[in-house]
Amino acid sequence: MDNKILVTRSSMPSVDEYIEEIRPIWDSHWLTNMGPEHKNLQAELQQYMGVENVELLTNGHMALELSLQAMNLQGEVITTPFTFASTTHAIVRNGLEPVFCDIDPVTYTMDVTKLERLITDRTCAIVPVHVYGNVCNIEEIERLAHKYELKVLYDAAHTFGETYKGQGIGNFGDASCFSFHATKVFNTIEGGAVCYKDPELGRKLYELKNFGIHGPEEVDAVGANAKMNEFCAAMGLCNLRHVDEEIAKRKAVVERYREHLSGVDGLQLNVEQPEVKSNYAYFPVVFDEKLFGSSRNEVFDALAKNGIGARKYFYPLTNTFACFHKKYDVDETPVARRIAKRVLTLPLYADLPLEEVDRICKIVLEQKL
Numbered sequence: 001m002d003n004k005i006l007v008t009r010s011s012m013p014s015v016d017e018y019i020e021e022i023r024p025i026w027d028s029h030w031l032t033n034m035g036p037e038h039k040n041l042q043a044e045l046q047q048y049m050g051v052e053n054v055e056l057l058t059n060g061h062m063a064l065e066l067s068l069q070a071m072n073l074q075g076e077v078i079t080t081p082f083t084f085a086s087t088t089h090a091i092v093r094n095g096l097e098p099v100f101c102d103i104d105p106v107t108y109t110m111d112v113t114k115l116e117r118l119i120t121d122r123t124c125a126i127v128p129v130h131v132y133g134n135v136c137n138i139e140e141i142e143r144l145a146h147k148y149e150l151k152v153l154y155d156a157a158h159t160f161g162e163t164y165k166g167q168g169i170g171n172f173g174d175a176s177c178f179s180f181h182a183t184k185v186f187n188t189i190e191g192g193a194v195c196y197k198d199p200e201l202g203r204k205l206y207e208l209k210n211f212g213i214h215g216p217e218e219v220d221a222v223g224a225n226a227k228m229n230e231f232c233a234a235m236g237l238c239n240l241r242h243v244d245e246e247i248a249k250r251k252a253v254v255e256r257y258r259e260h261l262s263g264v265d266g267l268q269l270n271v272e273q274p275e276v277k278s279n280y281a282y283f284p285v286v287f288d289e290k291l292f293g294s295s296r297n298e299v300f301d302a303l304a305k306n307g308i309g310a311r312k313y314f315y316p317l318t319n320t321f322a323c324f325h326k327k328y329d330v331d332e333t334p335v336a337r338r339i340a341k342r343v344l345t346l347p348l349y350a351d352l353p354l355e356e357v358d359r360i361c362k363i364v365l366e367q368k369l
């Protein structure tokens, strides 16, 4: 079926633009290890994101994992289970214990009214997630982090290009991790970045992404290999030239969805946060089966039957993953459990034709009983 619609579609420059960008690589034979493309992308991103420091990495997951390692933490880390596997895995793979805080039923980010009671003398950090591009309650998180001397690492994978109160979203907490995966608003094919405050943290990250090598004859940390290569950086430089245009097109898609779906009984649409310049990354809809008449899973199946791929995102919750062998109690995060069962993200990408949005909404609304 050639009119199949997937939940997302990667943004790409024209092939000519990309070839122009990578041509110098053939002259220099410099393929990776912080070459000119890497350097340029880093500088351009500092500008675009309105931050002082950016470290580029192979992907968003290594951004999280190495940031936690660079912070040299021990003990418990408070986070949320309504996120991608990566957030929780980065904590566990660092030998840290995740403690799950419930989420806010409107923004789906960490419910800060439930945060303080989870802080113990073993807590070392908070890892909140800006879910779907919705910005966390930054002020309250900063206040508690300051009060208890905790590090704050934001999983900002969904918030590329956003601002909060006029400031680049990468400026908050000790550091913020971004994903430039092919499915994200801005991509470098695979890639990621950390925006950080403390230059010392930056120096550590730079070494950790290159095996912990400090000098030609000195290795002073057990690092990984997480360097962004020149071809990915080149893709990033091309995509960055068009990202504002891509976000504007996403906005039009989101507005079309809203025209059809807002005010419908039993549907909860994403909120617009007044202080946030949005990147229109996702279009989540929460289905209340009692009011709407059909469940999230029934709507998912109806769309699939019509060749439309929606995504149960985020489902399942990370605190229910089989790999954790029932170690965590999902009853402690009841709001996250409720939302994960009911949420569906609808297809959204810059080039999604508005007529297709109409068709998708028609199928969704046909499920209303």
Ligand SMILES: *Cc1c(COP(=O)(O)O)cnc(C)c1O
Residues within 6 Å of the ligand: 059, 060, 061, 062, 083, 084, 086, 087, 129, 155, 157, 158, 178, 179, 180, 181, 191, 192
């Ligand atoms: C995409 C994503 C990641 C991981 O990023 P990768 O670049 O795929 O490694 C982490 N957290 C969240 C919330 C994400 O959506």
